[in-house]
Amino acid sequence: MPFTLPDLPYAFDALEPYVDKMTMEIHHDKHHGAYVSNLNKALEGTEWVSKSLEEILAGVSKLPAVVKNNGGGHWNHSAFWNWMKPKGGGVPAGELANAINHDFGTFDKFKEQFTSAGMTRFGSGWAWLIFQHGKLVVASTPNQDNPLMDVADVKGVPLLGLDVWEHAYYLKYQNRRADYIAAFWNVINWDEVAKRFAVAK
Numbered sequence: 503m504p505f506t507l508p509d510l511p512y513a514f515d516a517l518e519p520y521v522d523k524m525t526m527e528i529h530h531d532k533h534h535g536a537y538v539s540n541l542n543k544a545l546e547g548t549e550w551v552s553k554s555l556e557e558i559l560a561g562v563s564k565l566p567a568v569v570k571n572n573g574g575g576h577w578n579h580s581a582f583w584n585w586m587k588p589k590g591g592g593v594p595a596g597e598l599a600n601a602i603n604h605d606f607g608t609f610d611k612f613k614e615q616f617t618s619a620g621m622t623r624f625g626s627g628w629a630w631l632i633f634q635h636g637k638l639v640v641a642s643t644p645n646q647d648n649p650l651m652d653v654a655d656v657k658g659v660p661l662l663g664l665d666v667w668e669h670a671y672y673l674k675y676q677n678r679r680a681d682y683i684a685a686f687w688n689v690i691n692w693d694e695v696a697k698r699f700a701v702a703k
C-alpha cells in the first residue's frame with residue numbers, strides 16, 4: 503500500500519469553535535481515509551504504484567477517473583489539515599504579505615476574492631490561492647481536482663486551499679457555506695502558506 507492516512511497535526515477538537523470535533527473526526531477518518539484506501543486499490547498492480555502522488559496528479563489524464571478523484575482527495579486533504587491550526591488566523595507577514603499586497607492590492611481584497619471563489623463554486627470543490635507564472639492567483643476547482651493536475655483548468659502551485667464540499671461544514675453550518683468560509687479565516691496556518699510560497703517562488 504503506497505499511500506497512508508496521515509495523522510491530524512492537532513486534536514480533533516483543536517479547531518473549535520470554528521470547525522467542530524465531529525466534522526473533523528468524520529472528515530479525516532472516514533472521508534480522507536476512504537480516498538487513501540480507494541487510491542491504493544486503484545493503483546494496485548499498475549506501474550503507477552511506485553510514483554509520487556505529485557507525479558500521478560501531473561499525469562492524471564492518462565489514468566482512470568477513480569485515480570483523479572481519490573488521488574486528488576488524498577493530496578488536497580493532506581495539505582488541508584496543515585493549512586489550519588489552533589489559534590491560527592490573523593494576517594500573513596513578510597514576503598507573502600508583500601506578494602499579496604502586490605498582486606491583489608490589499609489583504610482584504612485577496613480575502614474577498616478567495617471567499618467569492620469558495621461561494622461561487624457550484625456543488626463540491628475547492629477554493630485556492632496558487633502561485634502561477636510568477637504571481638499569486640485565486641482559483642477554484644470542482645470535486646477533488648487541484649491545480650497540480652494536468653487536466654486542471656487553472657494550473658499552478660497550491661499555497662492555500664479551502665474544502666467547500668458540504669461534508670466539510672454541514673454538521674455545524676448546514677447550508678450556511680458563507681459562515682463556514684468566514685470562520686476559516688480564524689484557523690488559517692499562515693506559516694504553512696508562507697513555507698509553500700518560499701518553495702514555489
Ligand code: MN
Pocket residue numbers: 529533579665667669670
Ligand atoms: Mn473534504
